[in-house]
Amino acid sequence: MNQTTTFSVEYHRFLRPDGEPEGDLPPLADDAETLHALYKNMVFTRLYDERAIALQRTGQIGTFASSLGQEAIGAGVGHAMQPEDIIIPSFRENGALLFRRFRVRDLLLYWGGDERGMANPDLGDDFPICVPISTHTTQAAGVAFAIKYRQQPRVVVCLLGDGGTSKGDFYEAINLAGAWNLPLVFVINNNQWAISVPRSLQTKSETLAQKAIAAGIPGIQIDGNDPIAVRHHVAEAIEKARGGGGPTVIEAISYRLCHHTTADDATRYRSDEELEAHRKLDPVPRLKRFMEARQLWSDEQESVLIRDCKAEIEQEVQHYLDSAPPKPESMFDWLYAELPQELHQQRQSLLVRESSND
Amino acid sequence: MNQTTTFSVEYHRFLRPDGEPEGDLPPLADDAETLHALYKNMVFTRLYDERAIALQRTGQIGTFASSLGQEAIGAGVGHAMQPEDIIIPSFRENGALLFRRFRVRDLLLYWGGDERGMANPDLGDDFPICVPISTHTTQAAGVAFAIKYRQQPRVVVCLLGDGGTSKGDFYEAINLAGAWNLPLVFVINNNQWAISVPRSLQTKSETLAQKAIAAGIPGIQIDGNDPIAVRHHVAEAIEKARGGGGPTVIEAISYRLCHHTTADDATRYRSDEELEAHRKLDPVPRLKRFMEARQLWSDEQESVLIRDCKAEIEQEVQHYLDSAPPKPESMFDWLYAELPQELHQQRQSLLVRESSND
Amino acid sequence: MTDITLVEAVNLALMHEMEHDPEMVVLGQDIGVNGGVFRATVGLLEKFGNERVLDTPLAENMIAGTAVGMAVQGLHPVAEIQFMGFIYPAIDQMVSHASRMRNRTRGRLSCPMVLRAPYGGGIHAPEHHSESTEAMFAHIPGIRVVIPSSPTRAYGLLLAAIRDPDPVVFLEPKRVYRLMKQAVEDNGEALPLDTCFVLRPGSDITLVSWGAMLHETQQAAEQLAGEGIDAEVIDLATIKPIDMQTILESVGRTGRCVIVQEAARTCSVSAEIAARLAEEGLMSLFAPIRRVTGFDTVMPMFRLEGHYMPGTERIVQAVRQTMEFA
Amino acid sequence: MTDITLVEAVNLALMHEMEHDPEMVVLGQDIGVNGGVFRATVGLLEKFGNERVLDTPLAENMIAGTAVGMAVQGLHPVAEIQFMGFIYPAIDQMVSHASRMRNRTRGRLSCPMVLRAPYGGGIHAPEHHSESTEAMFAHIPGIRVVIPSSPTRAYGLLLAAIRDPDPVVFLEPKRVYRLMKQAVEDNGEALPLDTCFVLRPGSDITLVSWGAMLHETQQAAEQLAGEGIDAEVIDLATIKPIDMQTILESVGRTGRCVIVQEAARTCSVSAEIAARLAEEGLMSLFAPIRRVTGFDTVMPMFRLEGHYMPGTERIVQAVRQTMEFA
């Protein structure tokens, strides 16, 4: 006896790299406000990244991860989420975080080596940046369970990279999301590199989206440099989850136009040709051309936007630079709700040392 | 732009539960020697399991895991492997281990709480029983790499349960096996329960075989109670791997007719009806009926086989019961190749204590 | 109020808190219909339903990570790891996240979770079922590690652990699960964390232990009493943070100390206590501190576990040697 | 023979052994074309090809498990974990398998693997990149934990680790990677494992340290020499097993001991050394043992890491206090 079960993964794109539409566009493509919001977030993120790299070069923050070339993912995800939804990010989701309630000063504090960067009370339930790859994915399942348990109409969005899909954590998380039918959307930024390791060495699977099949949940591929595709398909998955339809894995195909971080030199391991080829797929000019062709964007709007973004970023940078240094004893003060007895002595010894250093 | 990639998982069976063939049979179905070997192993394993449970009930070994109802998997896997291949078992592969060079006395020593059970030098490169679920799967990848690195025509077979497929280890292992094209076959004994947790709570995926899709490698489902299907498809996957064709995941669908272990009471969590329904799928009478229908097996052969198996098992049990107790200091003597200085004192203190207890 | 065992006390505390705290959920392997392989969660599913009593897929890393997510979101998850031998995949979540959420968000988020696991040897269990690696957790800043040694303390300490606003690793000495019974009143009263319990006052020597080893330690104290040695017995109970005050005060009176643990010796909890005594209590010591511990070997399979685990005799011996020291 | 840094010495040892041992392979993240994020494996791919220099998928548990499998099969894998902060998923394989293969098969199988990882703070790295949790590994029976503190010791100890027939966790103090240079001869000579190195003989007090903290410790010793205090400085080097002979002998002479580590205090390696001194060397102590350690806090992000890590001043202070003790 033979029987065959089949599965499939779909790939979606609305805008060609040159900004020309292909096939039917979703309603949001006609909504200037949405397009402007997406575009603004991408431009702002790119300018922020640039500025942050400059701050790193001058020793004003530490190692920094840019999202150059991948801004459509952050913008699309950020815009697709409702304020009450919860984002559980990795560390390269600058645009998505900025779309939510993270401020540039928060992010600079974090990359400047200061825990206060993730402390802003306005962040609500949004998770802090997660550095250990994919460890946040199972947490996302726990958060999604809590939401479901409380019957709240909220959705969790968890972001990770292509490299992150190789870790057992990711698989365990999507498996639980499926088994428990959780309101949870995973968005993979497949920027095709995990530091120096290309996508082809991570896995033999033809797509990353098909990893969802292992969990019995839907997985789709989208052009991650098409902001309209990202916004549309992420929103669709979020609303499906909100309606009780369960989890989705979305592989957004993009490309890391930058070094891995400021501590990395990508020329060691990838060719200029490859990089140049991918510059042509840049999401920012793609959306701009689309808007321009529809008379939804002008040179003047562009220059106003850039001027405004820069001004806001500078203000935020100044805020960051003006921030008082963290108190040494703060490493004790947030460790537990109440400091255990045995740590009073250690805390005290730190204070004594500090004051004797004055 | 929309594109669709499709994947599939096939299910295979040759013998119906009543032992009648369906569809074309593979050549091995005509080979009396092979059929006898499979049958003998299944009968031996079942008798061994029974005896081991009796030993546990009388306090002569500790907790024991029977493979009742799942004997076709061990037999098929054991017979499909070449002597130079390497088995990396979990803890329920009694039949497969007995097909290789593990003796009943080895297994009883192990379940009797004695490390010497896994020490038999005849075991060659075969791995010891692995208790922590799925932790052996990545090790299997390492062993398969070593074989490939040395260009040896050997194959690694790694066995695990349905519950084991939920662990990240399994996914990380199949992913590496795919990425590195390793000579490695994973056989999942889907006995539909992980202690009290049914298959349906482990994962939403329709099959366990489809988890292979996440790694970009082939996954198939077989009737794990059809010894001919197991032997045929496992051998096919092994020989494919031996020829450089890479890894395969095989989900063998069976049913745990026994308690999880002697420490478990399955009546707490599953119904008699379910159990009874699955008794009808028992692999042992299935193969017997098939052989009988073809005049390849007689009542006399049956009684000789049972007598011989019992005699051999009794001899082995006696060997086990006669084994000298392990030396207390042996816990030090195999810890490192050479005992570090600081442990001499601890070892000495144990010896002194032992001798003062005399 | 009937006499109950330690595992029944665990069950009673879980029942009590589930009833009073709607934010509490339990999760783990086989904890639902089966009631846990040791029956610690028996009856919970029937009473609270599968919305709050969650049989998980088989993945300890996921169990811990999911509990972290639940806790950060304000639930009070109590996750069971079936045996301590399978807890290692959960360490990453404990050290990298559970212990840090409050600190890294300066209090914006926190992680009030409990990770329960039966631990320790002595029940002739299979390989990997007899671990005592509490020290690996005790080294992690930002968490608590709590070990009850009797039914009453199991009840009170588990309630405290669940109510604690920070992550707690709660290790249950499985050899004691059914070793003895005590009258436990289901009054919902938690015992304090971060504090030792003096089980037997004494003036000649201080014996510090926790978990299953307290029973050998108490037996040793009885036996020593017959020899005219009056030992004080302290149950450490909370392994991290350590209540050194109580221990220092005791050793300050007795001048002698033996620490008893089942775990391997090197970098263990007994090492920490001995080190602190050597730092802070050196001048009150009349004799070197002795540690009676498991060996620095792999926990042997069960035919030899009796040789691995410290027994009454080794404790008595160590105390005698300490007392004889002039 | 040119002067090289510690990370270059690691590279030299890897190069040397790859050339002489065809069973040796290296695996890890970014160790191939990229040569490792710290360049420890630079040049290996070019020289030995991608059959022996293996960029793995991103999964530390898998890296460790694969290395276990390779080693059991007789290869000599040297696996890199990119930062110690990401080593936790690998603990399960180390404690449950690498450390047990020989014992559980009574020598039929063994596990000659090395798990390398840069560790420690002080380079202003992001969150999770500054860990020092060597104690969690030092608690595991059946493995070795080795930490070099200079280029020469990195070269000799890494060779020894690779040639050792048992599993070794090899932790490289990343702050020292490029801190200093030494002349290292590529003679393939291993240094002994399981032994301390006396870096500076002295008669007044014994300072024990390892890894990056040795540098502060040596600076402190220099400073103290100016004050007329003659400190002996011992590099522990092999953290597990501990060579207590050398330490006891030293403390037997000096009567005083300060232990310096970067790691959090509780249940750490310094606790073990202090405990053993309190057990075996109590009578030679003129003053309480002091430990200068990281706090029992989460390693803070880098703006505060300087406040967390013990500096020369804290060591000097502790030594003075120990010397003043009457």
Ligand SMILES: Cc1ncc(C[n+]2csc(CCOP(=O)(O)OP(=O)(O)O)c2C)c(N)n1
């Ligand atoms: C568990 C873990 N291992 C290693 C690292 C070091 N590391 C940081 S980013 C990175 C690559 C991540 O690749 P990917 O998931 O594709 O995300 P990307 O950086 O491309 O956005 C690595 C290996 C880490 N942070 N966590």
Ligand SMILES: Cc1ncc(C[n+]2csc(CCOP(=O)(O)OP(=O)(O)O)c2C)c(N)n1
């Ligand atoms: C990592 C780990 N977690 C938990 C256990 C306890 N345990 C032993 S067997 C088992 C169920 C295994 O189910 P499955 O993989 O389906 O194998 P089966 O027992 O059905 O053959 C569990 C949870 C374990 N051995 N290892």
Ligand SMILES: [Mg+2]
């Ligand atoms: Mg990537």
Ligand SMILES: [Mg+2]
């Ligand atoms: Mg099963």
